[in-house]
Amino acid sequence: MTATREQVLRYRVHAQQLDRAPATADDADVLDLGVQDTGPDGALWALANRGVEARWDDLVILWTLRGAPHAYRRADVAQVAAAVAPMSSDDAAKRILDASKPLRAAGIDPAVALDTVGSTMRDIASSPIVKGALSTAVTERTTEPFHRWCRPCGATHLSEMVFRLGATTGGLELEPDTSPPVLRRIPRWRGPAGRVRPALRPIRGTLHLLGPSTRKEVTEFLDAASTDVTAAWPSDAVDVEVDGRATSLLEADLDAxxxxxxxxxxxxxxxxxxxxxxxxxxxxxxxxxxxxxxxxVLGRPGAILHGHEIAGTWRPRTKGRRLALEVRLWDDVPDAAIDEQGERLAAFRGVTYAGRT
Structure with missing residues (x-):
């Protein structure tokens, strides 16, 4: 099959449900892959843009893909933990970056290291605990190969990626809206599930929501080892040529x-x-x-999606209880459409919309 750029972007708008009427978190496909909770509006605004007025009680925040915090359905947490776990020792090494070198030099399997750190973290976190305090306690209980000198902190502690991915392995979640982060035990945690429904598998989720994509693009998005992505590549992924590029999409999504x-x-x-x-x-x-x-490199703006195109950027400008938008348009977008979304964002934040700057 061949597809144009326009078809791909229109497909993604629809697959990610950016074009739908209000719905529930149960029906939000992006929660299968995880909704990154970064920035002042984070996961809840991403869900609101997809018609979902979600509550944190129904969601769980885990450090998963690329070590970033992602929101998932709380009911899926055990399956998600299994789905996002490293696929092999090499995959674990890839995900924890340069922390794998001293571990392997000491004869410690990177995947086993994450399990060790995870169980240690869960043992310490008998009650909610701030990240810094937990890091100090885990560092005291682990050996030198797990540690690294951190110049910004001026201290020796666990590698950041080992800490983050170990937390999920150990069954710890992030408390919403905490800075610095506060971690707590996932209630009734019994470890990762033995079975994972297909939609929660990250490779499939990436192809469905960000496809058609190349294997390299999927690998980079997941920050996984390329050999493991190739080995786990879905058998129902089919070739799609996009403006001369060889990509793949799940067969079930070809009609869409x-x-x-x-x-x-x-x-x-x-x-x-x-x-x-x-x-x-x-x-x-x-x-x-x-x-x-x-x-x-620093300080990303938001993006104005109009139709299937990114038509410009926006930044929030707040003063007291008033929110204005600093808008930089690249293409024509009706003023009323931007103001309507500005009103929605202001209501989401519980402030008054003050127009554009």
């Missing part, structure tokens, strides 16, 4: 790709919304100068 809806929705996407997280940025935003503006 061939004729996706054309609803002209407008959304104020947060900086880490899933729609912006694909590794084919030049497909999403072909112009290099616009890509630089949307994905700077």
């Amino acid at each position: 790709l061939s004729d996706p809806p054309r609803d002209a929705v407008t959304r104020l996407l947060g900086p880490y919304d899933l729609f912006l997280q694909g590794r084919d940025r030049s497909l999403l935003v072909p112009d290099a100068a616009r890509r630089k503006a949307l994905w700077p």
